[in-house]
Amino acid sequence: MRVFLPLFAATFTLLIHPCECMEIIGGREAKPHSRPYMALITKSDVCGGTLIDWSWVLTAAHCKIDNSTRIKLGLHSLSREDQYVQNFTVLKWLKYPYYDQETLDNDLQLVKLSGKAKCTKAVQPLKLPTIFCDVKPKTLCEAAGWGKTNNKDIHGSDKLMEVILPAISRRKCAAMLYPDGYVITKNMMCTLDPTGGKDTCNGDSGGPLICKKKYRGIISFGPLKCGDPQRPAVYTFLTKDHVYWIKKVIKKETE
Numbered sequence: 001m002r003v004f005l006p007l008f009a010a011t012f013t014l015l016i017h018p019c020e021c022m023e024i025i026g027g028r029e030a031k032p033h034s035r036p037y038m039a040l041i042t043k044s045d046v047c048g049g050t051l052i053d054w055s056w057v058l059t060a061a062h063c064k065i066d067n068s069t070r071i072k073l074g075l076h077s078l079s080r081e082d083q084y085v086q087n088f089t090v091l092k093w094l095k096y097p098y099y100d101q102e103t104l105d106n107d108l109q110l111v112k113l114s115g116k117a118k119c120t121k122a123v124q125p126l127k128l129p130t131i132f133c134d135v136k137p138k139t140l141c142e143a144a145g146w147g148k149t150n151n152k153d154i155h156g157s158d159k160l161m162e163v164i165l166p167a168i169s170r171r172k173c174a175a176m177l178y179p180d181g182y183v184i185t186k187n188m189m190c191t192l193d194p195t196g197g198k199d200t201c202n203g204d205s206g207g208p209l210i211c212k213k214k215y216r217g218i219i220s221f222g223p224l225k226c227g228d229p230q231r232p233a234v235y236t237f238l239t240k241d242h243v244y245w246i247k248k249v250i251k252k253e254t255e
Contacts, residue, residue, distance in 0.1 A: 024149055025227045026198035027163030032076040033084060035144055037126035038160060040072040041065070041111070041206060046156055048145040048207030048219065051125045053250055054116045059206030060218055060236065061109040062101065065093040071113060074122035077159050078146065084122035089114040094249060096242065103183045107220045107236045110249055126208060126215050128247070132240045135189055139167045141211040143191075143219060147203030151226050156203040163198050165191035165233070167211065173232045180223060180231070189217050189237040196229030209235045 039049035039057045043066065049059035051073060059065075067090060074084035092112040099106045117123050135141065144162040148155070173190035174182075184190065191209070193199060200207070200219050209217035217235035225231070236242075 024143075024145065024147065024157065024161030024163045024199075024204070025151075025201050026193065027149075027161045030076070030144055030160045030162040032160075033074065033122040035160065035162070036074070036120075036122050036124040037208070038073075038075070038144060040075050040078075040146060041069060042072075043069045046146060046203045047205045048147070048203075049111065050206075050208040050215070050218075051117060051123065052128055052246070053125055054119075055113050055254075056250055057111045057113065058218065058246065059109060059111060060220055061095040061099040061107045062104060062220075063109070063206045065090060065109065065111055069093075069111075071111065073117055074120060075160070076122075078156075079158050084120055086117055086123055088117075092253070096245060103185070104221050104234075104236075105183070105185045106187050106242070108218055108238075108242060110246060112253060126210075128243050129215050129238050131214065132238075132243075134170070134237075135167045135211045135216055137167055137169045137172070139211050140164050141167055141191055141209050141216070143200050143204065143207060143209050145200060145204030145207040145219065147205075148201040148226065151201070163200065165193055165198055165200075168192045168232055173234070176230060176232055177223070177234075182223075182234070184234065187237055187239060187242075188220070189235050190232040191235070192229070192232040193227070194229055196227050199227040200233050201226035 041047040047063035049057040095109040174184035222233040223231035
């Protein structure tokens with residue numbers, strides 16, 4: 001199983017030939033600060049996350065969080081931080097109570113920041129979903145992160161990358177991943193570029209999947225090789241139960 005995670009925090013800066021194009025497996029560099037909800041989560045590994053409240057980030061449950069974890073908001077380039085970057089440590093982290101670490105079902109967790117984020121053009125929360133019907137096949141969805149841009153890379157991207165991916169049905173996803181022993185549940189959704197040229201990859205875990213301008217999923221896992229046209233990428237599908245739990249936790253922690 002390829003979980004979109006294991007990139008070491010010590011390898012942020014990429015040494016790339018100046019004419020070489022960096023892509024999140026077929027994507028492109030995001031316009032700086034065009035995704036103000038993006039969070040970079042670093043420990044020994046790298047994950048993405050989504051600012052959903054001024055003090056809370058939502059990410060994947062398989063991302064390792066502890067008191068030594070650092071979170072950056074308003075970031076675009078890892079090697080050239082600007083005045084918009086806000087740095088935080090972690091006060092608390094809570095995995096979804098029905099998270100299954102074997103199948104990665106319900107792969108989400110909440111992370112409480114050490115302080116309240118300041119509203120700027122580069123830092124703004126993303127609204128949680130209010131509709132919970134399945135994303136229709138062929139719907140174009142957007143993903144972003146600082147993960148690997150090539151299967152041969154050992155480093156992640158220096159800059160935030162983005163990619164557009166078509167959704168596929170849960171049934172088709174399950175059939176394609178069944179030979180590898182994957183289980184696709186009702187709490188998951190999938191994307192697949194049929195040409196194999198576009199995908200999320202290691203280090204993108206926890207980042208958001210946005211479909212029709214709505215936050216619908218969290219980057220979770222996929223097959224060993226990124227961009228395989230026969231193997232979809234899998235996301236935690238944000239359900240009504242997930243959102244209820246998220247809002248309940250945040251309300252309790254702020255009372």
